Amino acid sequence: MPSFKAALSKPFAKYVAKRIQKWSSKPIETQQKVFENLISEATHTAFGKDHNFSAISTYADFQSKVPIRDYEELKPYVERVVAGEEDILWKGKPIYFAKTSGTTSGAKYIPITKESMPTHVEAARNAILMYIHETGNSKFVDGKMIFLQGSPILEEKHGIKLGRLSGIVAHYVPKYLQKNRLPSLKTNCIDDWETKVEAIVDETINEDMSIISGIPSWVQMYFEKLVEKSGQNVGDLFKNFNLFIFGGVNYEPYRAKFENLIGRKVDSIELYPASEGFFAFQDKQNERGMLLQLNSGIFYEFVEADHFFEDNPKRLTIADVKLSVNYVMIISSTAGLWAYNIGDTVEFTSLKPYRVIVSGRIKHFISAFGEHVIGKEVEQALKEATEGTSISVNEFTVAPQISPEEGLPYHEWLIEFENEPDNLDELIIALEQSLQQQNSYYLDLIKGKVLRPLLVTKLKRWISNLYEIDWKIRRSK
Incomplete structure (x- = not known):
């Protein structure tokens, strides 16, 4: 009752x-x-x-x-x-x-x-x-x-x-x-x-x-x-x-x-x-x-x-x-x-x-080159890239690498994994494909060789804690 x-x-x-x-x-x-x-x-x-x-x-x-x-x-x-x-x-x-x-x-x-x-x-x-x-x-x-x-x-x-x-x-x-x-x-x-x-x-x-x-x-x-x-x-x-x-x-x-x-x-x-x-x-x-x-x-x-x-x-x-x-x-x-x-x-x-x-x-977007990449697109890319896999992510952030030591600029993904991918390159390809499909500005910059495809840097837990990341995307300055 x-x-x-x-x-x-x-x-x-x-x-x-x-x-x-x-x-x-x-x-x-x-x-x-x-x-x-x-x-x-x-x-x-x-x-x-x-x-x-x-x-x-x-x-x-x-x-x-x-x-x-x-x-x-x-x-x-x-x-x-x-x-x-x-x-x-x-x-x-x-x-x-x-x-x-x-x-x-x-x-x-x-x-x-x-x-x-x-x-x-x-x-x-x-x-x-x-x-x-x-x-x-x-x-x-x-x-x-x-x-x-x-x-x-x-x-x-x-x-x-x-x-x-x-x-x-x-x-x-x-x-x-x-x-x-x-x-x-x-x-x-x-x-x-x-x-x-x-x-x-x-x-x-x-x-x-x-x-x-x-x-x-x-x-x-x-x-x-x-x-x-x-x-x-x-x-x-x-x-x-x-x-x-x-x-x-x-x-x-x-x-x-x-x-x-x-x-x-x-x-x-x-x-x-x-x-x-x-x-x-x-x-x-x-x-x-x-x-x-x-x-x-x-x-x-x-x-x-x-x-x-x-x-x-x-x-x-x-x-x-x-x-x-x-x-x-x-x-x-x-x-x-x-x-x-x-x-x-x-x-x-x-x-x-x-x-x-x-x-x-x-304010949480990356547009160092006019790409207008927003938080939702980044989160969607990560969701699509890890869906159906054993990959588990604790924290992440994304920021533009404007002046790399060599090569074209790119977006760097800093990720703390709970369960790491067996093949990091496959994850990068999946992230890149999703972003290009979602954002035509980003796609044009990749095709026009203004940007090169993204890179992923793996973080240890103690490092990501220093960043105080809570699923937020830093705005490029």
């Missing part, structure tokens, strides 16, 4: 699914309402006054008055918010700062407001409810759940709490899940990740785990330690573990490794959360892509990645996007981010409803 909680989840999931269907079936109208609300609410902020929001009545007006910015360009406004000023980017003060790593100026402080915070929580909840609605499976809500995340201990800056997004969200786990949730608060507050994972293993190894959630690289370490300590596959150790929830990075490079560690296939839900907003989640098990959250206080714009670095690239709304085109995603939101470049590139897999996959980072 299912518990009362499991039984109640089904009608609630049905209710949420109807609400989602209502706005997702009217995407243009939904985004227009979000746009109008954002402009109206922020008209009297410092940013709104500086950009004459009172004169904005159309998207064309917005485009002409609000240029695309990244964090560095928005930073003067953010610094005023951090200093304690009110009504700068959004009305009042934010309730949190999500602290993230910056590339050129140290830490970044992303505001989270009382209007934007609920969208993070609701989207994560709705992802699980949509799974229940589709599959009818709700038994897992009675088992133990683990969400591998950052420390929930928050600092404070001028009366505003700050911490990692996952640590902030930890404070919003619903009460009805608290009894099922692991690890303990004491363990969750451990800063050192190695120590924390060991403590999590000790707390969970004898529990009935049904949901496991986290960034794949974090979860992989947890699984490896579970297998090492128990001598069993994760799927045998946790017989009722049937749902893996993940986000943060592309899962495909991890999939084979996870299936080996688990020992069987489990259902999964992909999420697309970020400090700047919760953008999408997987709403169907057999559909490629994640449902774009058009009703979450976020107005989306898109710029074709191939043209992004041109002067005044064309900005599009969802009404104008096409399938299978690589777009840089730009957002304006109730967190007070305006025409903000989050740095991600996405592709649409469906327009009815709007579903996306994350194809990479606009």
